[in-house]
Amino acid sequence: MISRSSFLLKTFYIRGYRFASQLTYERYGDPLEVIQLQNQSTENDTLKAKEVRVGIRAAPINPADINQIQGVYPVKPTLPAFGGNEGFGIVEEIGSNVTALSVGDHVIPAASGFGTWRTQAISNENSFYKIDKRIPMKYAATLQVNPCTAYRMLKDFVDLKEGDVVVQNGANSAVGRYVIQIGKILGFQTINVVRKRENIDELKQELESLGATKVYTEEEFLKNSRTIKSRLALNCVGGRNSLGIASTLQHDGIMVTYGGMSKQPVQGATVRGMKNQQKIKN
Amino acid sequence: MSTLISRALTITKLGDPRKVLELQKTHVSTKLADKEVLIKWLASPINPLDINKIEGAYPGSESPKIGGSEAVGVVEKAGSSSIFQPGDSVIPIGMGGDLWSEYDVVEEENLIKIRSDIDLISAATLLINPPTAYVMLKHFVELNPGDFIIQNSANSGVGRAYIYFLAWGYKSINLIRDRPNIDELKEELKNIGANFVFTEEEFRKENRKISSEYDIKLALNGVGGRSALSISAVLAPGGTIVTYGGMSKKPAEIPTSAFVFKGIRAFGVAVGNWMCMEENRPLVDQMFEELQDLIVQGKLHPPPVEMHELDDFKEAINRTLEGKNRKQVLLIHPDYKKFMAKL
Numbered sequence: 001m002i003s004r005s006s007f008l009l010k011t012f013y014i015r016g017y018r019f020a021s022q023l024t025y026e027r028y029g030d031p032l033e034v035i036q037l038q039n040q041s042t043e044n045d046t047l048k049a050k051e052v053r054v055g056i057r058a059a060p061i062n063p064a065d066i067n068q069i070q071g072v073y074p075v076k077p078t079l080p081a082f083g084g085n086e087g088f089g090i091v092e093e094i095g096s097n098v099t100a101l102s103v104g105d106h107v108i109p110a111a112s113g114f115g116t117w118r119t120q121a122i123s124n125e126n127s128f129y130k131i132d133k134r135i136p137m138k139y140a141a142t143l144q145v146n147p148c149t150a151y152r153m154l155k156d157f158v159d160l161k162e163g164d165v166v167v168q169n170g171a172n173s174a175v176g177r178y179v180i181q182i183g184k185i186l187g188f189q190t191i192n193v194v195r196k197r198e199n200i201d202e203l204k205q206e207l208e209s210l211g212a213t214k215v216y217t218e219e220e221f222l223k224n225s226r227t228i229k230s231r232l233a234l235n236c237v238g239g240r241n242s243l244g245i246a247s248t249l250q251h252d253g254i255m256v257t258y259g260g261m262s263k264q265p266v267q268g269a270t271v272r273g274m275k276n277q278q279k280i281k282n
Numbered sequence: 283m284s285t286l287i288s289r290a291l292t293i294t295k296l297g298d299p300r301k302v303l304e305l306q307k308t309h310v311s312t313k314l315a316d317k318e319v320l321i322k323w324l325a326s327p328i329n330p331l332d333i334n335k336i337e338g339a340y341p342g343s344e345s346p347k348i349g350g351s352e353a354v355g356v357v358e359k360a361g362s363s364s365i366f367q368p369g370d371s372v373i374p375i376g377m378g379g380d381l382w383s384e385y386d387v388v389e390e391e392n393l394i395k396i397r398s399d400i401d402l403i404s405a406a407t408l409l410i411n412p413p414t415a416y417v418m419l420k421h422f423v424e425l426n427p428g429d430f431i432i433q434n435s436a437n438s439g440v441g442r443a444y445i446y447f448l449a450w451g452y453k454s455i456n457l458i459r460d461r462p463n464i465d466e467l468k469e470e471l472k473n474i475g476a477n478f479v480f481t482e483e484e485f486r487k488e489n490r491k492i493s494s495e496y497d498i499k500l501a502l503n504g505v506g507g508r509s510a511l512s513i514s515a516v517l518a519p520g521g522t523i524v525t526y527g528g529m530s531k532k533p534a535e536i537p538t539s540a541f542v543f544k545g546i547r548a549f550g551v552a553v554g555n556w557m558c559m560e561e562n563r564p565l566v567d568q569m570f571e572e573l574q575d576l577i578v579q580g581k582l583h584p585p586p587v588e589m590h591e592l593d594d595f596k597e598a599i600n601r602t603l604e605g606k607n608r609k610q611v612l613l614i615h616p617d618y619k620k621f622m623a624k625l
Contacts, residue, residue: 074539074542074543075543238538243533257538257541257542258541258542259538259542260538260539260542265511265535265536265537265538266535266536266537266538266541267533267534267535267536268525268533268534268536268548268550269533269534
């Protein structure tokens with residue numbers, strides 16, 4: 001499991017000339033081999049009327065970023081490409097006709113695929129989304145992908161009411177943790193399935209302190225699933241696990257699939273007549 | 283006489299259909315409440331779901347229970363304020379009745395009157411398969427003439443009904459299991475209107491070509507397992523797969539990437555529930571009108587069948603369990619002969 005890392009980026013100066021650094025790749029392959037660190041002078045970069053220059057301060061390495069560089073992610077940017085899909089930056093310069101942003105604004109990319117592993121980005125103002133300045137950097141850098149996925153899945157598919165049960169697998173993933181937290185704030189119960197591991201009690205406690213109603217290992221879940229009645233199931237694992245969580249859905253329940261960690265296809269029980277729908281990440 | 287003796291094919295307990303079915307004599311009261319109807323059931327097919335019910339693998343499986351999930355019958359006697367008349371041809375709404383029985387007393391709200399010019403076999407197989415195909419085509423995706431739909435289990439009751447509905451202007455890609463006389467079956471399906479017919483294995487070789495050439499909006503799944511994977515993998519972005527059955531007895535598999543990156547939606551359908559809901563009755567009535575019009579116009583035919591009198595039920599069950607045979611139909615009350623010509 002890739003642990004989440006972020007790195008801090010700074011525009012730097014050499015002998016008074018402004019430089020930007022970027023991590024790029026020209027071909028797919030092992031990230032350790034194909035990623036190149038490039039330094040470029042940005043002295044002569046001029047902004048068009050509607051463009052802004054953003055200094056990107058922090059960007060995470062998400063599993064999807066690695067898959068993208070490996071060439072096994074279905075969304076393929078044109079090569080050569082910058083790595084990274086989300087991050088946090090500060091507006092450093094604005095073009096003559098920019099209306100939505102001011103210098104000093106805190107921003108995140110407005111869409112996926114922006115290429116955030118670089119210290120400088122020049123783009124049209126609507127490539128960025130302004131955020132509250134009080135959001136700390138680490139949160140801002142990881143705001144766009146996972147919290148939004150969790151939020152949209154909880155809001156867009158089933159009209160959930162207070163007390164409703166949401167079942168999810170991969171509950172200790174980034175999205176999973178946001179589902180627990182946002183779910184708790186909105187008043188839903190979350191039943192969370194995780195893989196067994198050595199310090200399982202620690203993990204259970206951790207997720208419960210975030211607001212999880214119940215945390216089961218896959219084995220425990222199989223024993224208890226018959227008693228669970230859910231309205232929404234969130235799947236990022238696939239295979240038999242997805243079958244398991246889908247089986248808790250009541251009439252008109254929906255399972256939303258946002259990932260496939262097991263690399264097995266999603267399985268859905270025939271008899272239940274349930275709806276599975278999808279959610280495109282971002 | 284206020285009771286009739288009726289023979290009924292009964293599921294004595296859940297298990298092997300070859301062992302647990304018994305032809306029993308039951309007593310049926312002829313004293314009817316105002317809105318009750320005494321029905322003579324004439325013919326009923328053995329559908330895959332009937333086998334599943336006997337085995338206990340279908341929701342609502344119970345025993346002891348008289349078998350059957352769809353049938354055609356004739357009204358023998360009607361309650362004092364019933365809308366039905368003796369001689370009316372009827373099919374049951376919903377699949378929970380005691381259909382493999384010569385006589386049965388039924389609440390009139392659980393029956394639909396059908397036209398007297400529908401033939402016996404079309405009527406006996408009208409309730410489940412054509413409506414399933416109909417609902418899948420009409421209620422899930424907005425389809426336009428020329429649109430491509432892919433289905434597995436294409437030679438099943440539902441599969442064939444769908445092929446007839448191609449007359450509404452759609453194109454079909456049909457998957458079937460391989461078998462010894464495969465070319466014969468392919469011909470048969472093409473003759474009733476199928477555009478492409480592949481075995482499951484052939485399709486795995488062709489699927490890339492097919493999905494790049496055609497925009498497939500809808501997949502109809504009656505098999506589950508890897509077959510569902512095959513047909514859902516070729517859906518165009520935004521496409522829909524509807525599951526109505528699981529002949530393979532394996533859960534339907536759908537690629538994660540189809541969900542996440544192509545925005546596939548997957549639904550299930552069970553017309554039995556839909557038809558029984560009060561609020562859907564006008565839609566249901568309209569659907570049966572449309573289906574019967576198609577039958578009378580010669581545009582919708584039942585699947586090929588083999589018929590067996592009730593006494594011969596063991597042979598009918600064996601032929602069903604063998605698989606890859608024609609649909610087996612039980613002829614229940616001996617009066618079916620009277621109605622053969624008429625119905």
